Each structure stands twice: as structure tokens, then as C-alpha cells.
Amino acid sequence: xxxxxxxxxxxxxxxxxxxxxxxxxxxxxxxxxxxxxxxxxxxxxxxxxxxxxxxxxxxxxxxxxxxxxxxxxxxxxxxxxxxxxxxxxxxxxxxxxxxxxxxxxxxxxxxxxxxxxxxxxxxxxxxxxxxxxxxxxxxxxxxxxxxxxxxxxxxxxxxxxxxxxxxxxxxxxxxxxxxxxxxxxxxxxxxxxxxxxxxxxxxxxxxxxxxxxxxxxxxxxxxxxxxxxxxxxxxxxxxxxxxxxxxxxxxxxxxxxxxxxxxxxxxxxxxxxxxxxxxxxxxxxxxxxxxxxxxxxxxxxxxxxxxxxxxxxxxxxxxxxxxxxxxxxxxxxxxxxxxxxxxxxxxxxxxxxxxxxxxxxxxxxxxxxxxxxxxxxxxxxxxxx
Numbered sequence: 001x002x003x004x005x006x007x008x009x010x011x012x013x014x015x016x017x018x019x020x021x022x023x024x025x026x027x028x029x030x031x032x033x034x035x036x037x038x039x040x041x042x043x044x045x046x047x048x049x050x051x052x053x054x055x056x057x058x059x060x061x062x063x064x065x066x067x068x069x070x071x072x073x074x075x076x077x078x079x080x081x082x083x084x085x086x087x088x089x090x091x092x093x094x095x096x097x098x099x100x101x102x103x104x105x106x107x108x109x110x111x112x113x114x115x116x117x118x119x120x121x122x123x124x125x126x127x128x129x130x131x132x133x134x135x136x137x138x139x140x141x142x143x144x145x146x147x148x149x150x151x152x153x154x155x156x157x158x159x160x161x162x163x164x165x166x167x168x169x170x171x172x173x174x175x176x177x178x179x180x181x182x183x184x185x186x187x188x189x190x191x192x193x194x195x196x197x198x199x200x201x202x203x204x205x206x207x208x209x210x211x212x213x214x215x216x217x218x219x220x221x222x223x224x225x226x227x228x229x230x231x232x233x234x235x236x237x238x239x240x241x242x243x244x245x246x247x248x249x250x251x252x253x254x255x256x257x258x259x260x261x262x263x264x265x266x267x268x269x270x271x272x273x274x275x276x277x278x279x280x281x282x283x284x285x286x287x288x289x290x291x292x293x294x295x296x297x298x299x300x301x302x303x304x305x306x307x308x309x310x311x312x313x314x315x316x317x318x319x320x321x322x323x324x325x326x327x328x329x330x331x332x333x334x335x336x337x338x339x340x341x342x343x344x345x346x347x348x349x350x351x352x353x354x355x356x357x358x359x360x361x362x363x364x365x366x367x368x369x370x371x372x373x374x375x376x377x378x379x380x381x382x383x384x385x
Contacts, residue, residue: 027072029101030088030116036080038116040088041101045071047092054088055368056081062091083119084370085126085188108186108369109177110230121195125377126188131198132158136190138180138222141252145245151218152249153180155190155207156257157197166258168265168384169206170291171249172376173274176237176298177230179219180211183376186369192377203384206257210249212274214242237273238298240309243280250288267383269293269331271372272340276300280311282327283318290328291383295375296338296367299347323356329382330358333375337366 029041040052042065050073053062065073087106090097098105099114106115121129134157143150157167172189174182183189189207196202213234217223220230236242254261268289270278275297282292303312323330334344351358361378365371 027101029099032116032118033076036082036118037077038081038118039074039076040065040090040099042073042090042092042099043071044073044092047073049091049093051091052088053091054086055370056084056086056088065090081118083124083127085115085117085124085373087113087115089113106185107230108182121191125192125195126373127195128191129195129198131194133194134158134190134197135160136184139252139256141249143245143248145248146214146241148217150211150216151180151222152208152210153184154209154253154257155184155193157193157204157206159204160206160258164258166260167204167206168267169208169253169257169259170267170269170380170383171208171210171289173210173212173268173270173277175212175270175272175274175296177234178274179213179216179230180209181219183207183209187373187376189376192373193380196377196380202380205380205384206253206259208249208253212242212270212277213237214245238276238300238303240303240311242277243284243311244309246277246281263287263290264328265290265384267291267293267329269295269376269379270297271295271375272298272367276303282330283315283322284311286318286322286325291331292327292329293331293333293375293379294344295333295372295379296335296340297332297344298340299343319356320354323354330356331361331379331382332358333361333363333371333378335363335365335367335371337364338371339367 027041027043031039033039042050044050050065051062052065052075057063063075065075067073098112102114104115105112117127119127121127134155137154138151139154140149140151172183193207197204211218215234215236221227253259266289268278268281275294276299278292279294279297279299282289301315332344334341348360363371363374
């Protein structure tokens with residue numbers, strides 16, 4: 001029996017070691033060098049062409065990697081990369097693939113990408129800092145308006161569980177094709193809030209990140225039934241139903257969390273489609289939110305699906321009531337290369353003509369998460385002061 005037991009242990013040990021074979025490989029990719037240049041490697045001795053693509057690569061078609069005699073393709077960035085979270089992939093003889101040496105990957109709608117991060121929390125607010133951490137929960141709530149139970153992500157700041165204090169709330173909305181995981185994963189919202197709060201740059205607050213696809217119970221793979229392919233083309237995204245159902249979210253939060261349930265302590269902000277929702281939610285509820293943030297917002301006056309919804313009617317009169325109520329902050333951010341730039345310029349022109357007070361931030365780049373993480377970092381520091 002003793003011999004059999006030892007043989008079983010030896011077998012299990014060998015299996016465990018075999019499963020960790022990848023950790024013993026001599027190759028490393030990506031390798032962040034001491035000068036913040038980054039080296040990428042891929043062993044593909046039979047490949048004819050390997051191209052590196054990424055959001056840090058200037059060439060739209062990507063850059064060619066160089067093959068060594070050992071069959072390892074390699075590329076080092078010519079310049080140091082600034083502190084940031086970066087995405088990349090390889091194209092091997094026409095086949096797109098992620099880095100097999102990099103376990104860190106992230107999903108954006110229906111694309112999975114390899115990622116790496118440069119910088120400490122002091123240099124990059126998206127990095128995990130040596131600070132007190134808040135809690136991220138995946139919460140199911142009833143939505144009678146949508147006639148279903150739905151899922152959202154809620155961040156509570158460090159100290160929430162052990163205190164009796166009530167907190168202000170930021171409702172943070174994602175873009176087209178995203179879900180309740182977008183801001184917590186792609187947007188690094190928890191890391192941003194942890195670092196800002198610990199540094200005294202932002203007030204402790206609860207951040208509510210709902211699923212903005214009102215036809216969807218939860219993110220792909222998180223609802224009952226078989227896995228569904230993530231898609232941009234979901235029904236009822238911009239036809240008024242989400243805005244009509246939004247009070248269900250607010251009610252759940254204010255019934256289940258210690259919050260300061262008044263206009264002064266509520267904020268709503270979102271990117272792209274989430275900016276569209278924030279735009280109309282604030283216009284339809286002028287006494288609900290004292291802080292409004294539009295991040296690369298799709299501020300259409302005639303929504304593609306919802307022309308008949310009362311949510312989108314009488315917009316000028318609703319905006320007049322909103323600004324007559326004097327919100328503490330109406331914040332607009334957009335990148336100069338963003339395809340929604342002209343739409344936001346038109347909105348600001350209308351606001352200027354009416355004398356509506358707002359804060360405007362213009363950045364470089366286009367419709368990208370790098371901008372939206374920056375916008376959240378700036379916007380959060382202005383809330384509930």
C-alpha cells in the first residue's frame with residue numbers, strides 16, 4: 001500500500017510538473033526592458049512572415065518581426081513606451097494570433113488581445129497600487145421595466161464594509177458591444193479608483209457599472225444557457241428602453257447600499273453609447289444627477305432606433321431645464337481623431353449659443369480605451385467636492 005501510494009504521488013507530481021512546462025521555457029514575451037522599450041518574441045520556425053500589431057505601433061499594417069537562426073521571431077520597439085496599458089497581437093502568414101508566451105489577455109466585445117502594462121501606480125493609475133483596495137461585486141438585480149433579472153458590476157471603496165458611512169455614487173456606462181465587465185476589465189475602473197482615493201485625489205465613492213444592453217441579462221457566458229458570441233448588433237440599445245429601465249438600477253443600489261440618495265451625490269458618465277445614455281438620462285432627469293460626463297459620446301439628436309421614444313422628444317426644452325437646475329459639472333471629453341469629434345463639436349456649439357456652462361477636454365487619439373481611462377481618471381477627481 002505504501003509503495004502504491006508513493007507511485008501515485010510521483011505520478012501526480014510528474015503531471016503537475018508537465019502542466020507547468022510553459023513556465024520553464026527560456027523565451028519571454030513581452031519583455032519590458034530597463035529603458036521601457038519592449039521586446040516581443042515568437043518561436044515559429046516554419047513561418048515565412050510575422051507581423052506585430054498593437055495600439056503602440058505607428059504603422060497601421062503593423063511592423064515586421066525578424067527571424068533568428070533558432071526560429072524565434074523578435075522585435076524591439078525603437079522607443080521607450082510611456083506608462084500605459086497596451087494591446088497587441090501577431091499575424092503569422094496571414095493568421096492573427098495572440099502571444100502564446102503571455103498569459104495576460106483581455107476581451108473587447110468579440111476580440112481577445114494580449115496585453116501588457118508599463119509603469120507603477122505612481123506613474124500609471126491603471127496599475128495595482130500598494131494601497132487599500134475596494135471590493136468589486138457582480139450583482140444581479142430585478143428590472144421590472146425590462147422584465148428580467150440583470151447583472152451589473154459594483155465597486156465599493158476600501159473601508160466600506162467596516163463603516164456605517166454613506167457614500168456618493170457614480171453610474172459609469174460602457175459603449176456599444178460592451179457589457180457590465182467592460183469598465184472593470186478594459187477600463188481598469190477599480191484600480192483607478194483605488195489609487196485616486198488612496199492619494200486623496202478623489203472622494204471615496206461607489207461606482208455602479210451596469211450592462212447597457214437592455215435586451216441582455218448579462219455579459220456573454222454569464223447568463224443561463226449556452227455561450228453566445230459577443231456582438232455589437234444587439235436590439236434596443238438606443239431606442240429609449242434602457243433609459244426607461246434605468247430607475248430600476250438606481251432603486252436597487254439605493255435599497256441595498258449605503259448611499260447618499262440625492263442629486264448632489266449622484267453622477268452619471270459613459271463612453272460612446274454610454275455617453276449617449278448619460279446625455280439623455282441627465283436631460284430627462286434634471287433633478288437626479290449633479291455631475292454628467294460624456295466620454296467620446298454619441299450625442300445624436302435623432303437616435304437610429306428610438307425616434308418614437310418619449311425619451312428623445314423635446315430635447316431642447318429638456319436641456320434648458322437641466323442647465324437651469326445648474327449641475328455642478330457637465331464634462332465633455334473627445335479625441336481629435338475620434339470619428340465622433342464633429343458630432344461633439346456641434347453639441348458644444350449649441351451649448352455655447354445657449355450659454356450653457358460645461359468643461360471641455362480634448363485629447364489626442366481616437367475612439368479608444370486609452371482615452372476613456374484617462375477621462376475617468378480626470379472626471380473622478382472632480383466629483384462630489
